[in-house]
């Protein structure tokens with residue numbers, strides 16, 4: 001990109017066709033700089049740097065205007081687009097695709113953002129830009145990476161739209177938790193066969209209404225979701241807990257087992273801190289038949 | 304109708320029998336070394352690339368975790384990729400090159416098999432060609448299975464297993480197999496065949512093919528694997544078991560296996576992306592000790608129990624355990640835990656080698672009585 005000259009100007013306006021781009025890139029560029037960028041079109045200078053320079057004369061480096069790219073190449077260079085967040089790059093490319101109408105022209109812009117100019121990569125970014133609005137804001141706020149954004153766009157749009165409007169506003173998860181939540185909700189929604197069935201079974205409103213703390217809401221939701229997503233594990237682990245209750249073990253003994261139910265058997269933990277505790281070991285033989293029942297429970301031959 | 308759109312032949316393979324088969328089938332090909340790899344596994348499903356054998360082709364099909372019992376079968380990597388498109392196929396997450404590659408140099412394959420088998424003459428080797436593809440899907444075009452059947456006939460201590468989801472058996476019916484080849488099917492509930500096993504032979508077509516090879520005197524293998532959970536699975540699997548037993552003759556069934564759906568965790572995303580209409584990834588799954596996702600054990604056991612009951616009744620054996628006699632088809636679980644064996648069959652093999660030995664005992668006692676009785680020591684038991 002050629003620098004044509006250096007000029008001192010005041011109160012430069014933005015190029016009208018660039019207006020939508022500044023909507024999403026404005027907050028993602030450094031706003032303090034000792035000079036700005038601009039280009040000249042139809043004998044008028046247009047500002048390429050999104051900061052307020054309404055005051056005195058200010059130095060501007062004047063760049064080329066390339067018609068077929070609407071000057072977007074100059075805009076990308078002047079705004080250090082390689083440092084932008086993935087979501088901003090995605091939104092920019094989507095807008096550029098809409099304005100330039102030709103994927104080839106959009107591909108040309110990609111290396112100026114530090115992206116590989118490949119059709120597949122462009123398609124991925126265009127998909128990311130189609131996420132519903134709150135998710136886009138979320139991605140910006142939490143600096144979500146392109147890899148994580150790609151995981152989000154795997155889910156179908158109707159699901160994402162529902163999640164965006166009916167779940168996300170009520171919680172504030174980290175990105176990894178959000179992805180896990182989406183995955184679990186999506187699995188359950190697909191299994192149940194519809195959003196309304198998912199809503200009915202998880203009773204979201206009761207969580208939002210009963211708890212104002214966002215973390216608490218999240219933990220209750222995840223808990224309900226676990227039961228919904230893992231009904232077999234929930235059911236058999238509860239049976240184990242019930243059996244263990246029947247054993248009525250003293251405090252210094254506890255039983256642990258593989259909650260995924262894969263590994264048969266259980267760990268009997270005995271914490272001996274007093275001589276009296278050793279007397280309690282006789283319990284093991286007294287309750288042998290109950291321990292046997294516990295082991296039998298792990299053959300899963302009854303529902 | 305051929306499943307091959309383009310065929311490319313490495314210049315070292317132009318004189319191979321596989322090329323004669325291509326010619327006979329009217330498949331045009333170009334001689335080309337260094338064919339570009341296909342990044343996506345689907346992109347190369349219709350490209351046949353005939354290659355030379357590189358390195359060892361014989362390997363052991365094994366699990367990485369000793370908590371799951373594997374049957375210790377050997378696999379001969381004669382083909383990689385497959386014209387079919389099953390939603391659960393692990394190849395979508397495995398192949399670095401999506402081209403369908405087939406080794407043209409049969410002699411080199413057979414020589415390697417012979418070398419291995421002759422080194423341990425007292426063992427009976429089971430060797431399958433299905434690890435990275437389907438053993439019969441391209442038989443009309445390549446004739447590879449026929450050549451392997453003929454070669455295995457003359458290796459006294461080896462049995463070839465051709466495993467398929469096709470119904471392409473006509474080309475092998477006239478082979479002089481001497482029962483040294485087990486033609487086996489991966490069979491599934493009709494709902495699963497229809498919804499998940501795309502482009503494969505439909506269930507009835509597979510069952511008709513099973514009947515044909517039974518009539519041609521072959522030994523057969525039946526693999527109900529991967530069993531997949533869906534609403535109504537009970538009746539669908541019941542009917543499958545009855546139909547498959549009716550389509551063959553129990554005295555010719557060498558083995559029957561059950562296994563449940565399992566895949567590496569990364570596969571979930573791949574399946575959802577490649578098969579958006581598939582619902583197989585939404586059922587409850589846990590991560591097993593081998594790192595694979597599978598149904599929780601109570602669910603697997605419920606499915607196995609149900610199918611085993613129907614199978615016992617259909618075969619007329621109360622006890623399916625491979626450890627209680629060799630007068631019946633050898634029944635086993637593929638990649639299952641010791642305790643699942645124990646709880647469902649009353650006992651389990653003591654090791655992977657022990658299961659391998661049980662296979663040999665069963666084969667020898669039922670079909671190869673002229674071979675010496677297998678000795679556990681030869682199997683490392």
Ligand code: SF4
Pocket residue numbers: 384385386387388389391392393394435436437468503
């Ligand atoms: S038949 Fe086997 S190899 Fe072929 S697509 Fe299906 S699972 Fe994969």
